[in-house]
Amino acid sequence: MIDAAALEPLADDAWPARERARLGGWRLNASSGRSMRINACWPLAAPDRDPEAALDAAEAWFAARGLPPRFKLTDGLVAPADLAQRLAARGYAATKETQVMLGPTSGAGDPDVQVTAAPDAAFETVFTATAGDPEDGRERIEALNRIPAPARFARLDIAGAPAAIGCAAISAGVVGVFGMRTAPDHRRKGLARRVLRALLSEAMALGADQAWLQVEADNAPAIALYAAEGFAPAYRYRYWTR
Template sequence: MIDPALLEPLADDAWPARERERLGGWRLNASSGRSMRINACWPLAAPDRDPEAALDAVEAWFAARGLPPRFKLTDGLTAPVDLAQRLAARGYASGKETVVMLGPLEALVRGEGDPAIRVTASPDAAFGAVFTATAGDPEDGRERLEALGRIPAPARFARLDIDGAPAAIGCAAIGGPFVGVFGMRTAPDHRRKGLARRVLRALLAEAKDLGAERAWLQVEAENAPAIALYADEGFEPGYRYRYWER
């Protein structure tokens, strides 16, 4: 499907953390501590020092920000290859697993989009209201909404209103021939009505118009309904990653 070494750097750039630093091929991300992707070390290639010294440096970097150290290990990409064993020796364990799904826009895009869906280049207050309201933790919602605002251009934010009120949202980060889909949320009163599918199709159609050729998204491995939706729309599993924490 795709080499994670190509897609993972794009994924990191598409959802930027508030603070970013590198130790060679290790990428350090920190925000407010909630969203795992922007509060973790991504060891995508060899660090610029001995691995044990790099682990010490990562732990110190997160400690200086009052955050617990966290590592995002991607199938077939983590460097060095024995990093999981090194982390286990320090008391870390593998936790939440995420599936990266992909597909060609030529097959994914169906029709010309949905005229009922408003697509903009930045999130507005109504978009933010749905995003925050559907977050289990308000602080987590705020952190993720801030991250959405940092997505580099071109980005697109889609919102579907029902009876004059925002009901479903989603956004897309477009980098060259790739488009990443993020922030798919539906207000509780409007779930199981097919709204997420309509928002997804509108985002993909817009991305195709902007020159994207392939789409990708990340979904928690335990979220069976979302995986089923994306599979039904033509996405296929590409690879997985897991977070390691103490």
């Protein structure tokens, strides 16, 4: 089973930021400032300088782009090990705890779910409608279009209108599932489950035998859905902000 040290770099590459840089093992991501993953520093390995100097440099990098500094700290994978204490001393606190779950791929798809290699206008309609903040929706759609090949985008229509979507990034024999969204009028009908199964079936056909996804730790309905499909908790991460 893939561990955090192997998975986190894949997760960073699967949902690419508009602008990326490195400080040794620290990955810096910047986009429009909404989606946390692509607007944060991922300290996955030792930085290329003293930790305090690295913190100064990361803060300056975000400030130069008009963004607040943000750090994504993954359980068991933080360099240096005392980074949380260093951040706390600078006035940061942990927020938005997220659960990473792992599960199997499957061959059982759904003939009614359309799967394509790129998002189309109907896919983007559902994504934007469920984003809440239009700017957040636009930033995420831009990120969707940066997912490296092979990527897959699934859409399930009801009565001729797009109702549920999801996407996947396949790399190194594993698939990451993102952007699971259901239009408000079609929730609690099992559509997300059908989209997920279609994506996992497609990923298996492309050579992936293991899947991963990220879900906010307090999203009990989503966690229950994924658990019912064979996913189990692997590790957690949190964002540190001022």
